[in-house]
Amino acid sequence: MDAIKITEAVKRYPEFTLGPISMSVRQGEFFGIFGPPSTGKTSILKLILGLLSPDEGRVEIAGQDAAGLDVSARGISMVFQNLALFPHMTGRENIIFPLKERGAPEAEISNRLDMVSEVLHVSHILHKNPAQMSGGERQRIALGRAFAAHSRAMLLDEPIAALDARLREEMRVELKRLQRENNQAFVYVSHDEEEVMAISDRVAVIIGGRIAQIGTPDEVYTEPCSIDVAGVIGSPPMNFFKGRFSDNALHFESDALGTRIPVVGTTQKGGVGTLGVRPEDIWLGETQGNPSLKVRIVTVEPLGGYTIVNARAGKQIVKIRAPGQVVLEEGAWQSVSVDARRLHFFGPDGVRL
Structure with a gap:
């Protein structure tokens, strides 16, 4: 079963129309969305998460029509580009926040925190506030909060764009490892072609609000379906x-x-x-x-x-x-x-x- 499926979805803005978009993300798949800035990549994530509703078409989560489903009922976590950590909370409090909000028992909260801390290697910074952390540490805490929610899918909107080149390389490896260990569906958005091609199982190339091609990184690189795709893939x-x-x-x-x-x-x-x-x-x-x-x-x-x-x-x-x-x-x-x-x-x- 597909973890996420979008069928002929259209979202209209005053000066821009997204779609029609059709794509599916399999369970346990690392799915990348790549394209130039301002082509609708983040809007696709918002359609999946439920922050936007399509004007036409259909979004399905685990085979269920998502129309009318609240964000909390979709079982999806999102890591935003600006990370959106609570500045007055410690790393520990940020990570367990979604569990507290849904009223999870203390035993579950403790187990999830231990698991996330071990996987992300953040035990030594759980007592710090975000202002006391480096960019890479804040990134790990934001990922930890998303992982702690134990969602069926993760949406990542250019989550490592603000890090320096060496940290980005390290986080790419971490993200791939975490996705494989948890067997989750990941949807990763970036305008950095190298990032998306390096870690994705399949890639959707979006140009001008439409998906131009979907395939493995090797397929879109060696057999681009059009001049537009060929022009944005490769450096x-x-x-x-x-x-x-x-x-x-x-x-x-x-x-x-x-x-x-x-x-x-x-x-x-x-x-x-x-x-x-x-x-x-x-x-x-x-x-x-x-x-x-x-x-x-x-x-x-x-x-x-x-x-x-x-x-x-x-x-x-x-x-x-x-x-x-x-x-x-x-x-x-x-x-x-x-x-x-x-x-x-x-x-x-x-x-x-």
């Missing part, structure tokens, strides 16, 4: 070359590339289209069996384990992600080759061919 983003398919449907020709790229896996004949190539699929130097072209080096960005090379092909800037450290002279011509196994072709409507 640096995919390179796009507008051009034309030759009449024999064997080649793609672009003025920017200055070479003919063999077309594989499409019967497109003639007409305009777009070729997409990820920066890591463009290699420095010529390689046998792969299309090659000449580019002029614009800038080089050494980033430790890899280097971003910005080059010019015709009038277009091409981004190349090269492994390790490379030394290239700005303004010099460089031969590069394109991995023919990893080309993406899109039709005139932007849909993957």
